[in-house]
Amino acid sequence: MAVAGAKIKSIGAAQSPLLGFAMFGPAILYILLVIGAPFVLAVFYAFSDARIGSTSLHYVGLENFRSILQSPSFRKALWNSVVFTISAQIIVMVCANILSIALEKKFRGRGLVRFLILLPWVAPVSLGTIGWKWILDSIYSVITWVLIWAHVFKPYSAPMWLGEPKLAMASVILVHCWRLIPFSTVILLAGRTAIPKEIPEAAAIDGAGFWRTLFQINLPMMLPILSVAVLFGTIFTFTDMTVVYILTAGGPYDSTQTLPSLAFATGIQGSDLAAGAAISLFLVPVLVAIAYLMLRVAHRTEVN
Amino acid sequence: MAVVETRDLTKVFKEGQLGAVNNVNLETREGEFLVFLGPSGSGKTTLLRMIAGLETPTAGEILIGGRVVNNLTPRERRIAMVFQSYALYPHLTVYKNIAFPLKAQSVPKKLHKEKVEWAASLLGIGALLQRKPRELSGGERQRVALARAIVREPSVFLLDEPLSNLDAKLRLSAREELERFHRRVGTTTIYVTHDQVEAMAMGDRIMVLNHGVVRQIGTPKEVYDDPADTFVATFLGSPPMNLIENQDVIVGFRPEHFRLAQEVKDGSKVTFKFRVDNVEYLGAEFILSGCLAGGKADGKKVIARLLLGQSFEVGTIYDFAVPEHHLKFFGRTSEKRVGPRPLTWQ
Amino acid sequence: MKSLLRRKLGPRIVHVLVLAVFVVLLAFPFYWMVIATFKQNLDLYNVEANPFIFNLKPTLDNLHLLFMETRFVRWLGNTVFVGVLVVAITLLLSIPAAYALARLTGRWGERLGIGIFLTYLVPPTLLFIPLSRVVAILGLQDSLWSLVLVYPSVTVPFSVWLLMGFFKSIPKELEDAAMVDGLTRFGAFVKMVVPISMSGILTVVIFTFTLVTQEFVYALTFISPESNQMVGVGIPIFLVRGDVYFWGSLMAACLIASLPVAFLYNLFLDRFIAGFTVGAVKG
Numbered sequence: 031m032a033v034a035g036a037k038i039k040s041i042g043a044a045q046s047p048l049l050g051f052a053m054f055g056p057a058i059l060y061i062l063l064v065i066g067a068p069f070v071l072a073v074f075y076a077f078s079d080a081r082i083g084s085t086s087l088h089y090v091g092l093e094n095f096r097s098i099l100q101s102p103s104f105r106k107a108l109w110n111s112v113v114f115t116i117s118a119q120i121i122v123m124v125c126a127n128i129l130s131i132a133l134e135k136k137f138r139g140r141g142l143v144r145f146l147i148l149l150p151w152v153a154p155v156s157l158g159t160i161g162w163k164w165i166l167d168s169i170y171s172v173i174t175w176v177l178i179w180a181h182v183f184k185p186y187s188a189p190m191w192l193g194e195p196k197l198a199m200a201s202v203i204l205v206h207c208w209r210l211i212p213f214s215t216v217i218l219l220a221g222r223t224a225i226p227k228e229i230p231e232a233a234a235i236d237g238a239g240f241w242r243t244l245f246q247i248n249l250p251m252m253l254p255i256l257s258v259a260v261l262f263g264t265i266f267t268f269t270d271m272t273v274v275y276i277l278t279a280g281g282p283y284d285s286t287q288t289l290p291s292l293a294f295a296t297g298i299q300g301s302d303l304a305a306g307a308a309i310s311l312f313l314v315p316v317l318v319a320i321a322y323l324m325l326r327v328a329h330r331t332e333v334n
Numbered sequence: 335m336a337v338v339e340t341r342d343l344t345k346v347f348k349e350g351q352l353g354a355v356n357n358v359n360l361e362t363r364e365g366e367f368l369v370f371l372g373p374s375g376s377g378k379t380t381l382l383r384m385i386a387g388l389e390t391p392t393a394g395e396i397l398i399g400g401r402v403v404n405n406l407t408p409r410e411r412r413i414a415m416v417f418q419s420y421a422l423y424p425h426l427t428v429y430k431n432i433a434f435p436l437k438a439q440s441v442p443k444k445l446h447k448e449k450v451e452w453a454a455s456l457l458g459i460g461a462l463l464q465r466k467p468r469e470l471s472g473g474e475r476q477r478v479a480l481a482r483a484i485v486r487e488p489s490v491f492l493l494d495e496p497l498s499n500l501d502a503k504l505r506l507s508a509r510e511e512l513e514r515f516h517r518r519v520g521t522t523t524i525y526v527t528h529d530q531v532e533a534m535a536m537g538d539r540i541m542v543l544n545h546g547v548v549r550q551i552g553t554p555k556e557v558y559d560d561p562a563d564t565f566v567a568t569f570l571g572s573p574p575m576n577l578i579e580n581q582d583v584i585v586g587f588r589p590e591h592f593r594l595a596q597e598v599k600d601g602s603k604v605t606f607k608f609r610v611d612n613v614e615y616l617g618a619e620f621i622l623s624g625c626l627a628g629g630k631a632d633g634k635k636v637i638a639r640l641l642l643g644q645s646f647e648v649g650t651i652y653d654f655a656v657p658e659h660h661l662k663f664f665g666r667t668s669e670k671r672v673g674p675r676p677l678t679w680q
Numbered sequence: 681m682k683s684l685l686r687r688k689l690g691p692r693i694v695h696v697l698v699l700a701v702f703v704v705l706l707a708f709p710f711y712w713m714v715i716a717t718f719k720q721n722l723d724l725y726n727v728e729a730n731p732f733i734f735n736l737k738p739t740l741d742n743l744h745l746l747f748m749e750t751r752f753v754r755w756l757g758n759t760v761f762v763g764v765l766v767v768a769i770t771l772l773l774s775i776p777a778a779y780a781l782a783r784l785t786g787r788w789g790e791r792l793g794i795g796i797f798l799t800y801l802v803p804p805t806l807l808f809i810p811l812s813r814v815v816a817i818l819g820l821q822d823s824l825w826s827l828v829l830v831y832p833s834v835t836v837p838f839s840v841w842l843l844m845g846f847f848k849s850i851p852k853e854l855e856d857a858a859m860v861d862g863l864t865r866f867g868a869f870v871k872m873v874v875p876i877s878m879s880g881i882l883t884v885v886i887f888t889f890t891l892v893t894q895e896f897v898y899a900l901t902f903i904s905p906e907s908n909q910m911v912g913v914g915i916p917i918f919l920v921r922g923d924v925y926f927w928g929s930l931m932a933a934c935l936i937a938s939l940p941v942a943f944l945y946n947l948f949l950d951r952f953i954a955g956f957t958v959g960a961v962k963g
Contacts, residue, residue, distance in 0.1 A: 031781075046784050046865060047781070047784065047785055047786075049784055049865060049866060050780040050781075050783075050784030050785040050789065051778060051780070052780075053776035053779060053784065053791070054776065054777035054780040054781055054785075054789075055781035056772075056773055056776070056777070057773040057774060057776070057796070057836055057840060058777070058792075058796075060773055060832065060833070060836065061796065061799055061833065061836065061837065064811075064830060064833040065799050065802055065807065066830070067808075067814075068807045068810040068811045068814060069802070069806070069807060071806065071813070071814070072806065072809060072810045072812035074810075075809065080813075085888075113924070117726070125702070128698060128702075129702050132695055132699050132702070133699075135695070137791055143703060144946075145943075145946050146703050146706065146707040147702060147703060147706050147707070148942070148945075148946055148949065149706065149707055149710050149938075149942055150706050150707075150709070152890070152940050152941065152942040152945035152946060152949075153710070153934075153939075153941065153942045154893050154894040154896075154912045154936035154937060154938060155894055155896065155912075155940060156896045156912045156913065156915070156916045157912065157915060157916070157933075157934035157937055157938050158709060158934070158938070159709065159910075159916070160915065160916045160930060160931075160934050161705035161709035161713050161934055162709055164712065164716065164925075164927050164930070164931060165708075165709060165712055167927075169725075169727060170727065170731075170823050170927075172712065172732075175727070175730075175731050180870045184777060185727070207809075208705070208706065208709075211702075211706065212706060213768065216949060216953050217953060217956060217957060220950075220953050220954075221957070234782060255957060258956065258957055262956060265801055265803065268804065269803035269804075269805045270803075270805070271805050271896075271897060272896040272897065275896075275900075276902060276916050277892045284692075284770070289805075290803075290805035290897075293805065293809065294805075294808070294897075294900075294901070297809040298812065298901055300807070303809055304811065305762075306809045307809045307810065308889070310760070310805060310806050310809060312801065312808075313805065313806050314806070315915060316800055317802065317806070320801060321801055324798070324801070325794065325798075328794060383856075386856075386860055387860075388856050388859065388860070407859070407864065408856075408859040408860045409859060409860070409861070409862040409863060409864065413860060414860065414861075415856070415857065415860045417853040417857055418853065418855065419851055419853050421851065421853040421854045421856065423854065423858075423876070424876060425875050425876055425878075434699035434858075434861055435861035435862050437861030438858070438861050438867070438871075439861075439862040482861070486862075546908075553898075562743075604793045608854065
């Protein structure tokens with residue numbers, strides 16, 4: 031204490047910043063060390079020639095960015111990341127809205143239905159994806175069997191789901207949707223049940239039918255929650271490498287490579303830390319935009 | 335048992351925050367039941383929380399039993415407090431709730447049972463000891479909160495609107511119970527409320543607060559019959575005192591003293607023409623609201639409270655009067671009480 | 681009469697149909713895992729026969745192979761080991777932090793809380809390259825301790841956020857009462873707030889544990905030896921021998937590792953959602 035004998039006792043339920051600091055200090059310190067410092071290190075690597083196994087490090091300026099921007103596989107990965115993310119969000123939003131309406135009413139067996147619907151989200155993603163890899167297998171795919179059985183294809187002439195660029199991309203998007211629909215559904219369900227019952231009732235008395243109530247009352251009122259679901263979904267898809275890595279490992283011929291999987295292939299498997307770090311830094315603008323939008327949603331609901 | 339004193343006690347909040355307290359000086363009497371009365375935001379709860387040690391004063395001193403306690407934590411002040419929500423610990427049984435202060439103050443464990451049972455029997459909740467708070471009714475919760483407060487024999491009781499969460503019927507019986515309880519234990523008690531009926535019924539003395547300033551301290555009779563200013567005059571009493579400006583003073587009279595002129599017999603009186611605009615029949619009495627007609631106070635809205643036995647027509651003008659000794663005079667700008675003076679009304 | 685029937689029955693049929701379609705689409709891979717788990721190899725790798733039914737007798741061979749001839753049990757053990765330690769660290773860091781930010785630091789504490797929440801949005805795929813070097817420098821490469829060190833960076837932010845909401849919902853008067861009754865500020869936190877918040881703390885435990893089982897990128901990057909794998913990486917990477925997939929055992933492993941986690945997560949789902957919605961839903 032600055033003044034001898036001046037005892038500052040923090041008494042009472044009033045705020046006490048000193049005790050507060052002692053209590054959240056460790057967590058902040060940890061986050062700075064394990065999230066902040068590596069981030070700085072990532073930026074640092076991106077401007078260097080760091081490689082696994084070599085101890086020397088040199089500043090190379092924008093060299094890494096120049097070379098990856100020229101590489102066709104990077105451009106393909108960036109394009110794929112954007113395509114996967116946007117198409118998955120559109121499909122997920124449509125499906126999750128339908129499903130959340132269907133789940134809103136109470137009915138017998140709702141708990142079981144909810145559990146089954148949630149499985150893709152709550153089960154470890156790598157294991158669910160392995161399940162899909164079996165379903166989409168080149169020879170033993172159940173989808174192929176059904177299509178042959180329905181005479182859509184002749185035996186042995188069916189497409190290889192993960193072996194052709196267009197189909198592989200569609201498969202990756204499909205698995206992302208499969209995983210995100212449950213998550214978005216429960217978030218939208220929370221938003222839907224938070225709408226006061228009187229408002230749709232008033233709309234019904236005012237003569238609005240199902241569609242008018244949906245598009246002019248419910249969806250506008252759920253706008254903050256819809257944006258939360260889209261923002262989280264975007265992050266989960268855009269930054270994910272598990273689905274791509276397990277399902278196709280980026281192939282065939284880099285056709286399903288995304289930024290994270292390319293960063294892994296370059297930085298870890300290819301030992302080129304610098305280029306890998308530079309690639310993953312391209313995630314940052316999207317993350318910043320999402321963080322900003324998330325804050326706006328939080329702020330707006332706080333004001334209301 | 336001890337006396338609570340505050341000296342120039344002040345609490346300043348950030349702008350826009352209610353509940354500031356400004357230079358409060360008070361001294362309780364041994365064993366008395368003192369009520370802090372004021373509208374919400376008047377600082378009465380802040381004052382109580384400063385006495386409890388839950389809020390740090392900006393300036394001034396607090397003394398309990400003659401000792402300055404500003405730097406003592408709540409636990410060191412030997413006080414007990416009953417909160418508006420009762421703040422029963424939801425995860426503990428009634429027994430453990432009552433024993434909690436003993437445990438927290440390291441009273442030897444073997445004394446717990448005896449003390450808890452003493453407190454519980456004092457409040458008649460011996461049968462509830464194994465229940466959880468959520469299984470209790472509102473009145474039972476209040477009793478548990480009181481038992482938890484009494485169990486370590488505090489020097490002062492602080493009660494923060496303990497009846498405001500109860501419904502009207504329960505509030506009446508809980509109020510009686512509190513009064514009986516105080517008579518029995520005789521501990522100095524400070525009671526915060528915004529309900530003037532509660533204050534009048536329970537307080538040995540009432541301290542009326544507004545905007546953090548003490549307006550008056552006195553017995554219920556004193557604050558009702560001799561209000562120190564227009565705020566006290568209108569805050570106590572329902573309907574509130576009628577106030578009429580005349581020359582450099584404000585003249586006040588209570589609705590129950592404003593009666594038909596022919597019924598005001600003894601002594602001198604001031605008469606008014608009163609046009610009745612509305613009649614509320616309340617079973618045991620009428621509330622008449624209307625305007626004064628003619629003279630200096632023409633058009634002034636006033637209220638009269640009359641016993642039954644007479645019928646009134648809306649829109650009709652009657653002769654009403656107030657006995658002169660029931661008129662209170664307040665300074666026109668200061669709004670403080672001043673001595674009576676002769677006035678002309680015509 | 682007919683139109684009444686249509687009006688009443690129509691929406692109901694649509695309702696049931698929508699639910700049925702989604703349940704089938706979403707839960708199908710897990711159903712498929714169950715079938716594969718108990719199928720004989722001859723049945724499993726048969727292009728002609730109906731794959732939806734057992735054409736040969738169900739078998740436990742795949743389970744036997746999984747438990748006896750792979751490191752699956754070891755991986756489960758590794759996952760539980762890392763999970764327990766990460767849960768402990770997460771609780772130790774996030775409970776005091778959440779309480780401080782919710783109660784002791786006023787308005788800027790709330791802002792800091794939102795800031796911490798935003799770090800939850802930082803994905804492993806952004807940090808795994810520098811962290812792999814940090815782990816190597818610390819000599820933790822290929823060790824489960826690398827995950828114990830790094831995983832709390834994913835779990836602490838969200839846990840702080842969840843618990844902040846929880847602590848804010850506890851009436852302040854309870855803490856006031858505990859202090860008047862003789863506890864210090866910190867004592868009231870330990871003896872009153874923490875016991876009352878048990879269900880919130882349990883939520884954090886489940887969230888953290890499921891996240892440890894679900895994480896893939898860090899586990900894949902930091903650890904190479906087969907015996908030190910977590911289930912989430914061991915199953916998809918190491919049950920694949922050469923180019924041959926032991927699909928029956930693979931599916932059995934997926935099922936066994938997924939269902940308990942899914943079940944636990946489902947129990948606490950509503951609380952997690954409350955955290956995810958960032959206050960965009962007010963109850």
